[in-house]
Amino acid sequence: AQTVTQSQPEMSVQEAETVTLSCTYDTSESNYYLFWYKQPPSRQMILVIRQEAYKQQNATENRFSVNFQKAAKSFSLKISDSQLGDTAMYFCAFMKSPFQGAQKLVFGQGTRLTINP
Amino acid sequence: DGGITQSPKYLFRKEGQNVTLSCEQNLNHDAMYWYRQDPGQGLRLIYYSQIVNDFQKGDIAEGYSVSREKKESFPLTVTSAQKNPTAFYLCASSRGSNNYGYTFGSGTRLTVV
Numbered sequence: 001a002q003t004v005t006q007s008q009p010e011m012s013v014q015e016a017e018t019v020t021l022s023c024t025y026d027t028s029e030s031n032y033y034l035f036w037y038k039q040p041p042s043r044q045m046i047l048v049i050r051q052e053a054y055k056q057q058n059a060t061e062n063r064f065s066v067n068f069q070k071a072a073k074s075f076s077l078k079i080s081d082s083q084l085g086d087t088a089m090y091f092c093a094f095m096k097s098p099f100q101g102a103q104k105l106v107f108g109q110g111t112r113l114t115i116n117p
Numbered sequence: 118d119g120g121i122t123q124s125p126k127y128l129f130r131k132e133g134q135n136v137t138l139s140c141e142q143n144l145n146h147d148a149m150y151w152y153r154q155d156p157g158q159g160l161r162l163i164y165y166s167q168i169v170n171d172f173q174k175g176d177i178a179e180g181y182s183v184s185r186e187k188k189e190s191f192p193l194t195v196t197s198a199q200k201n202p203t204a205f206y207l208c209a210s211s212r213g214s215n216n217y218g219y220t221f222g223s224g225t226r227l228t229v230v
Contacts, residue, residue, distance in 0.1 A: 009157070035218050045207065047219035052216070091159060097216065101146075104175070105209075105219060107159040 002027045002094050006108035013082055014116050019068075021077045023092030029053075031097040034068070034075045035105070040088040048090070051075065053097075055075045078111075085116045123208050123222035125177045129230050130195070130202065137164040137194045138225045147212060149191035150219065153177060159170035163206075166191055195227065203229045 003026045013019045025034070036048040051059045051068050058066050065082075067076045079086055090107040121142045142149065148167045150214040152160040163176030171195045180199025185191055191210075195202045205226050209219035 004159075006159075026146075033216050037218075043205065043224050045209075045219075047218050081181070089217060093218075095216065102152075103211070103216070104162055105160075105163065107152075107161075109157060109159045 001108045002029070002096070003008040004092050004094050004106050004108035006090075006092055006111050008111045009109070010112045010114070012116060014017065015041060015082060015084060016082050017082055018078060019082055019113065020111065021073045021079075021090050021092075023108055025075065025092070025094050026109070027073070027094065027096075027098050033095045033097065034066075035077075035093040035095070036064070036066070037075045037091045038086075038088045039105075039110075042082050042084075043093075049077065082115045084115050084117060086113065088113060118149065120221055121208055121210055121222035123206075123225050125225060126223070128225055128227045130227060131198045135194055135196050136227065137207075138195070138206055138208075138227070140191045140193065140222060142210045142220075142222075144210055144220060145188070145189070146210035147222070148151060149185070150208060150209045151175075151181075151183065151191070151193045152207045152209065154207060163193065191200075193221075202227055217224055218219055 010103045032053045034051045038046045038048050049061045063080045066076045073091045091110045124139045150165040151163040164183040166172035182194045207224045208222040211219050
């Protein structure tokens with residue numbers, strides 16, 4: 001079974017700083033997908049970024065980027081120029097490569113990120 | 118706009134009662150999921166369904182039941198057998214052969230009183 005571990009329960013940085021959230025995972029699969037989701041105080045889950053394991057290039061979405069180290073099974077999220085609206089719980093998630101139908105997302109425990117003014 | 122609607126937003130249940138949480142989607146997604154969220158434990162999968170009239174247990178299915186009579190709807194019943202039902206429940210959906218993750222509803226907070 002796959003497991004996802006986020007070792008930082010809470011983090012806090014000043015506005016405009018860069019912050020990196022850590023995530024490691026355990027799997028025997030060779031092809032899979034990794035995700036970072038954001039859950040703000042509204043509790044709505046929002047997809048931040050997605051990485052395909054067979055792609056060596058790290059995914060980026062505006063101020064959000066990942067450092068994907070497949071051999072080390074590490075998938076960290078970097079937030080540049082952090083903003084107050086980035087304050088949220090962040091979840092790392094793993095999905096096996098789907099062939100058809102439902103595929104389960106396995107989530108880490110989450111990291112609560114606070115951006116201070 | 119397409120999306121997932123969960124209702125109600127807040128739900129209170131007396132001990133010993135069954136209660137049903139609603140989840141409806143108009144995204145034409147084939148697969149639907151129910152997750153439970155507790156503090157410090159992330160999201161844990163309760164049940165999932167990839168087609169109508171078919172569903173599978175997730176990691177914590179005991180004390181819960183589901184049905185999938187329509188593609189758009191995937192209600193979750195929390196039965197009296199669930200010993201600790203107070204939690205935040207999230208419903209999600211995805212396309213078949215999906216590798217783009219899920220679309221989530223806004224959740225239901227269930228409290229046992």
